[in-house]
Amino acid sequence: xxxxxxxxxxxxxxxxxxxxxxxxxxxxxxxxxxxxxxxxxxxxxxxxxxxxxxxxxxxxxxxxxxxxxxxxxxxxxxxxxxxxxxxxxxxxxxxxxxxxxxxxxxxxxxxxxxxxxxxxxxxxxxxxxxxxxxxxxxxxxxxxxxxxxxxxxxxxxxxxxxxxxxxxxxxxxxxxxxxxxxxxxxxxxxxxxxxxxxxxxxxxxxxxxxxxxxxxxxxxxxxxxxxxxxxxxxxxxxxxxxxxxxxxxxxxxxxxxxxxxxxxxxxxxxxxxxxxxxxxxxxxxxxxxxxxxxxxxxxxxxxxxxxxxxxxxxxxxxxxxxxxxxxxxxxxxxxxxxxxxxxxxxxxxxxxxxxxxxxxxxxxxxxxxxxxxxxxxxxxxxxxxxxxxxxxxxxxxxxxxxxxxxxxxxxxxxxxxxxxxxxxxxxxxxxxxxxxxxxxxxxxxxxxxxx
Amino acid sequence: xxxxxxxxxxxxxxxxxxxxxxxxxxxxxxxxxxxxxxxxxxxxxxxxxxxxxxxxxxxxxxxxxxxxxxxxxxxxxxxxxxxxxxxxxxxxxxxxxxxxxxxxxxxxxxxxxxxxxxxxxxxxxxxxxxxxxxxxxxxxxxxxxxxxxxxxxxxxxxxxxxxxxxxxxxxxxxxxxxxxxxxxxxxxxxxxxxx
Numbered sequence: 324x325x326x327x328x329x330x331x332x333x334x335x336x337x338x339x340x341x342x343x344x345x346x347x348x349x350x351x352x353x354x355x356x357x358x359x360x361x362x363x364x365x366x367x368x369x370x371x372x373x374x375x376x377x378x379x380x381x382x383x384x385x386x387x388x389x390x391x392x393x394x395x396x397x398x399x400x401x402x403x404x405x406x407x408x409x410x411x412x413x414x415x416x417x418x419x420x421x422x423x424x425x426x427x428x429x430x431x432x433x434x435x436x437x438x439x440x441x442x443x444x445x446x447x448x449x450x451x452x453x454x455x456x457x458x459x460x461x462x463x464x465x466x467x468x469x470x471x472x473x474x475x476x477x478x479x480x481x482x483x484x485x486x487x488x489x490x491x492x493x494x495x496x497x498x499x500x501x502x503x504x505x506x507x508x509x510x511x512x513x514x515x516x517x518x519x520x521x522x523x524x525x526x527x528x529x530x531x532x533x534x535x536x537x538x539x540x541x542x543x544x545x546x547x548x549x550x551x552x553x554x555x556x557x558x559x560x561x562x563x564x565x566x567x568x569x570x571x572x573x574x575x576x577x578x579x580x581x582x583x584x585x586x587x588x589x590x591x592x593x594x595x596x597x598x599x600x601x602x603x604x605x606x607x608x609x610x611x612x613x614x615x616x617x618x619x620x621x622x623x624x625x626x627x628x629x630x631x632x633x634x635x636x637x638x639x640x641x642x643x644x645x646x647x648x649x650x651x652x653x654x655x656x657x658x659x660x661x662x663x664x665x666x667x668x669x670x671x672x673x674x675x676x677x678x679x680x681x682x683x684x685x686x687x688x689x690x691x692x693x694x695x696x697x698x699x700x701x702x703x704x705x706x707x708x709x710x711x712x713x714x715x716x717x718x719x720x721x722x723x724x725x726x727x728x729x730x731x732x733x734x735x736x737x738x739x740x741x742x743x744x745x746x747x748x749x750x751x752x753x754x755x756x757x758x759x760x761x762x763x764x765x766x767x768x769x770x771x772x773x774x
Numbered sequence: 775x776x777x778x779x780x781x782x783x784x785x786x787x788x789x790x791x792x793x794x795x796x797x798x799x800x801x802x803x804x805x806x807x808x809x810x811x812x813x814x815x816x817x818x819x820x821x822x823x824x825x826x827x828x829x830x831x832x833x834x835x836x837x838x839x840x841x842x843x844x845x846x847x848x849x850x851x852x853x854x855x856x857x858x859x860x861x862x863x864x865x866x867x868x869x870x871x872x873x874x875x876x877x878x879x880x881x882x883x884x885x886x887x888x889x890x891x892x893x894x895x896x897x898x899x900x901x902x903x904x905x906x907x908x909x910x911x912x913x914x915x916x917x918x919x920x921x922x923x924x925x926x927x928x929x930x931x932x933x934x935x936x937x938x939x940x941x942x943x944x945x946x947x948x949x950x951x952x953x954x955x956x957x958x959x960x961x962x963x964x965x966x967x968x969x
Contacts, residue, residue, distance in 0.1 A: 402804050404966040417962060428921075428929035432937070432950065433957045435836060435912065436892060442840035443864050444965055445830035447808060452828055456811060744829050753833040758918030761835065765929070766921060 353501065353542050358535045370547055373698055377674060380465055380479060387475045402448045406440065410757075413437045414764055430765050450738060454645045455745045457677045464674050466697065490696045494545070498695040501543030509536035510599040517602030526632075529603035530581045537577040544571065545699040550579050555706035557582070557635040557665035560628050562657055565667040566729055567639035567742075568647040569680040570687075571694065572669055575702055582637035583607060583627065587614055605633050621659060628662045635665065640722065641742045646679040647671050649736035653726045655718040664710045666725050668733035672701040683745070705732045782810075783854070791855065795862035796881055801967055805861065809854050819851035820844070835916045839895050863891045866964040886951075888963045893950050903944040906930055 352365060406413065417433045465483050512532035519525040541548065556579070557563040563582060565572060576582065585607045588597055597608055607627055613619055627633055640653035647670065658664065671678040676697025680690050694700065707728055712721045723739075730737035783806050791802055810816075812824050825841040826832050834840065844852045844860045852860075862882040880887060896904045896912055909930045917926070937945045937953045945953075 402801075402808070402968060404968055417957060428925060428932070430913070430929050430933060432896075432933065432945075432953050433962075435895065435916065436957070436959070436962045438834055438836040438916070439840060439892060439895065440864070440963060440965070442831055442834045442837055443861065445828055445834070446825065446840075447805065447861065447965060449828050449830045451830065452811070740829060748826070749829040749832045753829075754835060754837075755918055757833055758835050758916065759920055762917040762920035765917060766925065 349497070349500065349504075354504065354539060358538075366542070366545060366547065369545065370699060370701075373675070376482060377464055377698075380463070380482065383479055384463055384475055403444060405444050405448075410437065410760055411764060414761075428765055429767075434761075450649075450736075451740045451744055454649050454651065454738070454742075455683075456646065456681060457679050458646050458648050458673050460673055464698070466676075486698075490698070495692075495696050498543045498545070501539055502691070502695070505536050505539035505543055506596065508539065509533070510596060512536065513599045513603040517599075526604065532603065533577065533581050533600075537574050540574050541578050544574070544694055546571075546575065546578075547699060547701045548575055548578055549703045551703065551705045553579070553706060555665065555708050556580055557667075557706075558663075559633060559635055560631045561635045561663040561665050561709065562624075562628065562660060563635050563637045563665045563667055564640050564653070564657060564725060564729075565637070565669055566647075566650045566733065566735065567641045567644050568669065568671060569644055569678045569690075571678060571680075571700070572639070573637070575669060575704060576637065576667065579704070581634050583634040585609075585624070585636055585638055587611055607636065617656065621656065624657070624660050628660060640726075643742040643745055644680045644682060645742055645745075646681075647673075647735070649738050650726050650730040650733070651738050651740055651742040653722040655722050658712065658718040658722045658725070661712065664721075664725055666707040666710060666729050668703075668705040668707065668729045668735075670703045670705075670733040670735070672703075675699040675701045678702070703733075707732055782806075787855075791858050794855075794882075795858050796865055796883065797858065797862065802858070805858065806854060809857055819853050820857065821851055835918070836895070836912070839912070839915070843891070843895060863888055864963060864965045866966065867960045883964070885959055888959050889951055889954060890947065892963065893947050896945075903942070903946055904934075904950065905944045906934060909933065909945075 408416075414434060414437055417436060418429070418431055465479075465486050467487075509532070512535070513529065516525060516529045516532055519528070563576070565576065573584070581604070583604070583606050584600070586597075586609070588594060588608045588610060597606070600606055601608060605627065607623055609620065609623075624636060627636060638657045640657050641651050642654050643651075645651050676694065676699060678694070678700060680687075685693065710721075710725055710728070712718070716724070727737050729735070783803070788799060788802050791797065792799065797805070809820070812827070813820055814824060814827070815821070822841055822845070825844070826837075831837045831840070844857060846852075846856065859882065865883040867883055867885065893904070894900070896908055898908055898911070910926060913921075913926050913930060921929075934943060934945060937949045939949055939952070940946070
């Protein structure tokens with residue numbers, strides 16, 4: 324009996340030692356560089372290896388399935404060619420076969436063919452619903468979630484199996500540990516800084532604590548972030564707007580600067596983090612009831628930006644996460660404040676992991692676990708030149724102008740549709756607009772009618 | 775996502791759909807992927823709500839009629855076969871030469887069948903005639919509140935008068951075809967697939 328007990332104790336001692344060494348390694352190899360902003364090159368080596376492996380895998384898959392694969396590469400970019408003509412042009416073509424337009428109402432039985440075809444086209448492929456689910460990849464990236472496993476060759480299967488082992492058994496525990504450490508340090512650090520009296524030292528320390536924690540979190544996701552045009556970085560007293568794909572966007576942006584967040588106060592763990600953060604520097608948190616009051620929201624934002632010592636506010640005007648292939652309608656609220664807007668475009672590389680948070684499919688926790696078991700997170704962040712509202716431009720036009728600039732830079736499709744269509748039905752007014760447009764083609768413009 | 779969905783569709787089914795509709799293998803798998811992405815309930819069938827979730831279809835004035843065309847008489851769910859059968863009407867006619875397995879009987883996307891599909895969108899009660907009321911219903915859907923009842927009525931009357939050749943104050947399928955004989959139905963009622 325006692326021999327067994329001794330063995331157990333030995334095993335326990337060994338495990339504890341292993342843990343201590345592991346923690347020490349994490350602290351020195353990952354946390355210290357994160358705290359002081361230098362890099363030991365471990366992530367870079369991992370990424371280089373990963374890129375080479377994925378390229379090799381792509382080539383192998385293409386060789387084995389040469390004809391079927393070439394179909395798939397073109398298939399990812401659209402199933403049908405949509406007719407691009409306007410309603411007026413299409414209806415004129417349909418009516419061309421008629422002898423002369425009669426008096427009292429220009430209608431013919433073939434008019435409806437225009438609506439039928441448009442309807443069927445939108446059933447086969449539409450611009451909106453595809454934005455609320457993950458992007459399809461051109462070629463498989465060795466993750467089960469992207470594509471069911473297909474046996475292609477022995478080597479590929481081995482790499483795939485090795486990938487699963489590496490991701491779930493080595494990387495995931497490491498990343499989870501880092502994320503926990505990062506969050507804990509954020510809470511402790513910001514609370515500690517909160518005790519200091521307001522001074523430039525406090526702001527400097529607060530920024531340092533924030534950036535450090537976000538760097539640790541970024542390591543916790545194996546994130547590689549490339550910043551472009553850093554001379555356009557948002558300055559104090561302005562509002563930074565960006566396209567929204569995932570809550571991790573915040574980590575991506577805050578690795579390179581400090582922002583004031585806007586949002587609703589949550590309960591639970593998030594609430595603890597939020598309350599700690601606001602102790603060290605001002606963020607704009609709202610109670611749930613306050614968020615509905617648009618005037619209150621606008622006023623608080625205005626107060627924040629007029630104080631030039633406060634950090635630039637970070638806002639995602641789409642209001643919801645979309646899948647990073649397009650930019651959807653920007654809500655005009657942030658563009659009515661009347662201050663400088665700093666647009667930022669964020670584009671993730673889907674090869675290394677799908678960053679999109681499909682909130683109807685995954686809860687926050689399962690989403691984070693999926694992120695931590697992906698290969699890595701690679702993204703490009705472009706800082707665009709500051710924009711101001713111009714003379715004679717209303718908030719909606721200004722918002723659309725900013726949106727186009729972001730879409731153009733990030734290589735994303737610029738859509739007019741509302742991201743809220745993820746959950747809500749489209750408003751009746753849009754259908755009424757279509758009906759009005761068609762009526763004009765039947766009876767002519769109202770202004771030209773004598774009655 | 776594409777490959778994941780196609781594993782649920784058996785090869786025999788794909789072959790049957792190919793024979794019946796004339797779509798190619800890759801078109802069928804892509805459309806199956808689309809079908810499953812619309813099927814939020816994940817039960818292998820689509821309901822009317824699933825279609826109405828497509829914003830571009832919801833703002834189409836004739837959207838409800840088009841959705842109706844997918845559902846057989848009195849049913850509320852459409853499966854993938856039914857989905858494909860309705861979409862087959864919009865296959866381009868020139869694709870038929872490419873598909874050597876085309877059925878000997880008249881294919882679903884022939885000119886006549888395309889026109890029959892359009893005719894049935896008017897003729898709700900399936901009595902093979904478009905009556906004045908049925909025409910008025912479609913007109914009202916297309917113009918909304920922007921045209922008065924009287925004006926709409928006179929437009930309907932005039933349309934029936936021009937088309938009606940046998941004096942029964944309604945438009946039969948033959949009369950419908952005659953009105954549309956100069957229209958390039960093959961092009962206007964076809965969707966161009968990219969491969």
